[in-house]
Amino acid sequence: MSRYTDVIIAGFGGQGVLLIGNLLAYAGMSQGLNVTYIPVYGVEMRGGTANCTVVLSEDEIGSPIIHRPEGLIVMNRPSLDKFQPRLKDHGVQIVNSSLIDQELAEKDRVRSVLVPANEIADRIGNTRMANMVALGAYVKATGFLPLEAVITSLEKVISPHYKKLIPKNAEAIRAGAECVK
Amino acid sequence: MQAQERLVFDRPKVLADIPTHYCPGCQHGVAHRLAAELIDEMKLAEKTICVTSIGCSVFLYNYLLVDSVEAPHGRAPATATGVKRSRPDKFVLTYQGDGDLASIGMAEIIHCANRGERVSVIFVNNTVYGMTGGQMAPTTLIGQKTTTCPAGRSREHEGMPIRMAELIAQLGGTAYSARAALNTVKNIRSAKKAMKKAFEVQTKGLGFGFVELLATCPTNWRLDPVKANERVAGEMIPYFPLGVFRDQTAPAKGPAEVEK
C-alpha cells in the first residue's frame, strides 16, 4: 500500500498555522512525495481562525480538500471544537495544551498528544515559535516524515532576511518532537 | 503643369476618395479631413493605429486609410490603451461621438485621461445621438427637444449637459484639452491647430491629448445646414465655450489660462 497521509492544521490567525502547513509540504516534497496545500479562507477566516490542509502521498493526489483527516494540529480551543469530531478513528492530533484544556481532548477514539507549545516556545525564546513546536510533535508522533526533512526545509519558508532565526526554529521543532513519547 | 499653376488644395493621402455616408451639412466629414491632413502633414500615416467607435462615425475606417480596430460602444479609450501599451511606438488615435464618449464610455475616457495614456482623442459633440435617430445625448442642451426628451431637456429631469473638455482638463494625465467648433472657416482653422496640439502631446510623450469639436447634426436637429451652423454659434458655443483648458506645452499662465 502506497504511503499517504493528510493533516488539518488550525489555530488563530497569527499563530503561524499556514507557515507550518507550507513547511510540512516542503518537507514532503524533499522526500519525493506529491503534496498539496490549501488554506481555508473566506468566512471562516474572518472569525479569526485560520486553517490549512496538507496532503502527502506517494500516489498522485486526488482531493486537496479533506473533511475527515488522519492528522490534526490544533493550536486553540475553537479549532479543537471544530476539527476534533472530524478526526478519523485512530487518527493523531497534536493539542496545544498551553491554550486548550487537556480534559477536552479525546483519549480513546483517537491518539491525542498534549504539547504545551506556547510554554516550550517561550522557554526557547519566543512564543511565536509555538507553531514549530507543534509541528515537531506532529512529525515525531506520526513518524511519516523524518524530522530532519522538516528542519532542512525551514529555509524554504523563512525568508533570507530572517535567516538567522532558522536555528531557533529548528530547536523549537526538536523540542516539540521530544514531547512525544 | 504650367509654371503659373500652383496646387493649393488637394485631398490628403490618407483620406479615401469616396463619398461619405454622412447627411448633408454634417461636419463629421470636416473633422475627418482635418485628422487626415494632420496625419499627412505630421507624417504619421505609417505608424497610426486608429480606434473607431460606435455612432455615426462608425465607418471612419472606410474614409481614413490607416490601420484600424473597431471598439465596442464607449470603449475606444480602453482599446486605445491596449494598443498603445502593447505598441508604444505607434501613433494611437480615437474618434468618438458624444453618446459614445460622454455617456456609455465615461469611465473609460476619464481613466484613460487620468492615466495619461499617450493617445489622442477626437471628440465630436453634436448634442444628439445621430446614428440611432436623434435621442438625447449627455451633451443635449437645456430645452433642446430630442426623440427621448420630446418636451425638451430639463435640468430637473435629465440633468445638465456635460462639458467634457473642462472635465478632462482637470485630470492629472491630461497634457492637452481644448474645445473648438467646425461652424466657420476661422473656427475650423483653430480646430486644426487644437487637434495638432492633441497629436503633438502624444508624439512628444507628454500625455493624453483631447479635442472636443462642436459639430452640426442638421438631420436630427431638424434644421437646414445653414440654420444648423447658426445654432452652433448661437446656442452651443455660449454653453460650451471654445478654448484651451489645459496645455502642458504652453508656459503656465495662471487663472486666466482659458483662451477664448
Place this chain on the structure above:
Amino acid sequence: MTRKSPEKIFIKGNEAIARGAIAAGCKCFFGYPITPQNDIPEYMSQALVEAGGEFVQAESEVASANMLLGAGACGIRAMTSSSSPGISLMQEAISYMAGSEIPAVIVNMNRGGPGLGDIGPSQGDYFQSTRGGGHGDYRTLVLAPASCQEAYDLIIKAFDLAFKYRNPVLILGDAILGNMKEAVSPWKPAPVDPAEAADWRLEGAKGRGPRLHKSLYLHEGELAGQNKRLQEKYLAMQAETDFELYRTEDADLVVCAYGSIARIAKSAVRKLRKEGLKVGLFRPVNLYPFPSGPLAELAGQGKRFLTIEHNLGQMVEDVRLSVRGLADSEQFSVYPGNLPLPDDFEEPIKKALAGK
C-alpha cells in the same frame, strides 16, 4: 509539450497561471481586482513588468477586456484574469474579439453565484464559458486545469491556441485551483516567433494598405459570410480535444467531472475501487470543444455515466449529447456555496452503479 525543467517550485494555482503566462510570452496584462484571483494581477504587476511587459490595473473589467482587444489587435500576447462577476462584465469585449477574430487569453477563477454569490469555488460558469457567454453566435476555446502543473501547462497552450485560431481562449479554474499549492515544473516553451501574426496585426500601414479588425458587417451577405467563416473555424477547432481517462477500461460506471471536482471525484473513485467497485473517471481538459467522441466510445462499450459538478447541472448536458442514443448520464450536484468533499461523492457513485 517540450521538456520539463527538473527544479520544482511549490506555488498556488494562481501563481502557476501567472508564471506560465510569462513563460508563454505574454507581454500585457490588464485586470481589475476580484477574489479569488488577486494573486494573478499581484504577481504580474511585478514579474511581468520585470520581464519587460506592461501591466495595467484597469478601471473595470469592462475596460480590461477592451484593453485586451486593443493589444490583441496588434498581435501581442496579452491576457486578463478575473472571477465570475468580472467575467460577466467582459462578455461584451469577448463577443467583439470573437467577431473580429482577435486572440486573447482570459482566466476565470470561477466563484459562487449567481449575483455576488460568494468567494468560494464553483463551476457555475460552465455554460457561460462553453456557449460563448456574450451576445451573438460564437465560441471560445475553454481549458480547465485540475492541478497547478496543468494550470501552468494550459495557460501556455492557451496562448498558442488563441493565435492559432485568432480567437479568445478561456482558462476555467476555481477558488480551489487558485488557492491550492502544489509542486510545479516551470518549463519554458520555445520563444514566440517574432513573425507571429505578421500577416494581420495592426502596426501602421507601412508599404501596404490599411488593415482593419471589425465585427460590423452591414452589406448584404457580409455578416452571413463572416458567420460561415467562424463556423468553419469552430469546426476546425473540434480537433482540439483533450481529456483524461482513469480506470475506465473495465468500469461499469464512468464518473464525468472536470477541474477541481474531477480530482475530488478521483479520490472517491480510487477509494471505491479499493472496495472492489468497477468505477472509472472521465475528465475533459478541454470543455470547448467538448471531447464527445471519446465519451461516445465509452458509451458504445455499454458503460453508464454519472456527471458530478459544482453547479446545478451544466456539463451533464454535454455528456448526454455525447452519449445520446447509446446511454444517459445520472447527475449529482454540489451546490455552489458548499465545499465539495470526496466522502459526499461516494454515495451517489454507488447509487448510480447499483442502478444497473
